[in-house]
Amino acid sequence: MQPVLNIEDIKRVEAGLTNVGVSISELMHRAGTAAANEALRLAHPQGAVVLCGLGNNGGDGWVAAEELLSKGVEVYAVTPVEPDQIKGDLARVVAKSAQVAGVSIVVAPPRELLEGLLSDADVAIDAMLGTGFRGVPRAPFDIWIDCLNGSDVQVVSVDVPSGLSAQTGLAEDACVAADLTVTMLALKPGLLSDDGRDACGAIVVAPLAEQTERLVLEADPVAWRADLDDYDSVLRPSSSTDDKFRRGSVLVVGGSSRFPGAPMMAALAAARAGAGYVTLAVPAAIAPVVQSQMLEIPVIALPCEADGTFSAKAAEAVAELAAKRTATVVGPGMRVSSGTVGVVSALLGTPVPLVVDADGLNCISRLTSNALDDFPELLRRDSPLVLTPHRGELGRLVGLQDTPPASLTAAMEAARRIVWSDGGSELCVVSKGSATACVSVDAAFLPKPGPAALATAGSGDVLGGIIAAYLARSNVEADDLPVLAAYACEVHGYAGSIAAQRVGANAVMAHDLIDAIGLAEDALLDQVNAAVTGMGEKN
Missing domain, CATH: 3.40.1190.20 (Ribokinase)
Incomplete structure (x- = not known):
């Protein structure tokens, strides 16, 4: 059986991990690395585009971009703002680290430029909007989602396809149609139902820490995904x-x-x-x-x-x-x-x-x-x-x-x-x-x-x-x-x-x-x- 947790319970697991010494920074680095590794397995890419949001999900994307670069992949990180203008402290730190490492950064690209980048890439990582997202994606992410879905590139979503509610499985507007979703810590109900069934593609759970299994069970899963x-x-x-x-x-x-x-x-x-x-x-x-x-x-x-x-x-x-x-x-x-x-x-x-x-x-x-x-x-x-x-x-x-x-x-x-x-x-x-x-x-x-x-x-x-x-x-x-x-x-x-x-x-x-x-x-x-x-x- 695979446990399924509500989003609020996922937050409890994250808090539990910090209490046992696994920092939010370490979780972000492990999440980004997990996403990069799955992208490498999926597409064996020579070129990649990472679409980064402004929160911790975007931080995961910056880590993934730096990890892909270290593996010899040509990487473009697409961001709405310059790395030093990102408001979240941790996301800003990992963005600047990726910049120093040599990741090519594209700030607020026009649609034609983004479409060109995606057409030349072997894989794209969707790290725009995370599990806390609700409602309708706003600019520029609505345009980025449209460009991504209109391309032929293979897509890996980090935690949840952007535009999809990880809790309800509903998308009020367009959401990313991923080939693979790397979700962190445990399955979420929205990945398994309604719009999530078409949006997520294959799903890989990245536990991120050895203490995760115990903490997930203690969080009292809302459901269990049956195994054969x-x-x-x-x-x-x-x-x-x-x-x-x-x-x-x-x-x-x-x-x-x-x-x-x-x-x-x-x-x-x-x-x-x-x-x-x-x-x-x-x-x-x-x-x-x-x-x-x-x-x-x-x-x-x-x-x-x-x-x-x-x-x-x-x-x-x-x-x-x-x-x-x-x-x-x-x-x-x-x-x-x-x-x-x-x-x-x-x-x-x-x-x-x-x-x-x-x-x-x-x-x-x-x-x-x-x-x-x-x-x-x-x-x-x-x-x-x-x-x-x-x-x-x-x-x-x-x-x-x-x-x-x-x-x-x-x-x-x-x-x-x-x-x-x-x-x-x-x-x-x-x-x-x-x-x-x-x-x-x-x-x-x-x-x-x-x-x-x-x-x-x-x-x-x-x-x-x-x-x-x-x-x-x-x-x-x-x-x-x-x-x-x-x-x-x-x-x-x-x-x-x-x-x-x-x-x-x-x-x-x-x-x-x-x-x-x-x-x-x-x-x-x-x-x-x-x-x-x-x-x-x-x-």
Whole structure:
């Protein structure tokens, strides 16, 4: 696992390092050297341009420029002001050191000159705006960012691509599109989500000091980036003695006359994800249509209203069905009505692993008047419960329907309101978005995000089915629930990549994901096994 720290916590780590004798000056020199070394590895440059801001991030750039020069690289440091006019004491000192060492300095260049410098360089180092940046880049940095993005040069960003918020992952205007980001001390949430996913390129963490790991852990990471070896033993290994019952059974509850396809996709995904037996319960009005499409999966017709949604009479039947299954998923396509709210309420009272998705979540919002965190008793149970909201659904659950979470950190805060009000390890909120967080009362896991191809109708129904199948197949304790959910998200992401290769990145539909689930799981398991074997050899 890799720790992820909020920006304020990064400052605490920096203060902790100074307390143990690692000065800010030493940190700046190590950061600049780390950036220079990564630039050398990336581009093997003969010529480089370093774009320096006016703060400590710019100081890192001046150090990087001097380090590159010492390695025989022709370096131009671009700065808004002369080195002796830089207001920050430390940044001014390292800038003047680079000047004395022979780094060529270009002060406030016109656009044409900067474009010429970049066209002649092999690598550019972006050290303009650091982790404290918020808002919109001002001149000259807005122009420099535009020039950098318009060039063909390979770009290394120091700590965070300039123009991007390292906390939220959002860019209010243009930001640097880096090939590589060298971030200091620990990962930050904004590098992993939203605009950060496209802006950062590859990410390298430079710890800078041997005490960093301890101080980062003491800072209480806001989340953990999952590594492949974290998924070892999440699922019970397959055996030649397995039968369909040993592989677990899944009940899918959902559908309506308006949305008959959603529960079918969840059921097919559960089957493709290895559940031995899948049953689909739908309103009687759509049962014939659904049954005609589901050759391998039994379909049960339940009482419904005239509008094709579940009636209140379906609640008792659904609870009885769920009690006979290993795991249940409820919500895809079933709409929100008094009857569907009753169905969800009945399932929450059953002692079986449960995944609540889509309209199942909206039923909970209606049941709690958009204040789920005020009704913790609703979610308290002895068996696993996984909620899978996207940001809009998450906002409705906690009273933020008008201003849903707009970033990964905001989504994690909203999810924590739910899990902390419940207080039990049996609950996990899978907050879906450009970066997904699997949040429990103890930790938040960030699985590797999938491709943009996942942004298609029905993709969430597929994920719900995968999670339900893995709950049915697994032998994990409640404490490991977010790891299991993160694993399911990564398989879902791999399926998106496989589907995109087959049909094209913009052509993927939900059924394409379903067809790729098995191959995706095999590929991920191969990587997990390789990672674990590699660790064993190193140890």
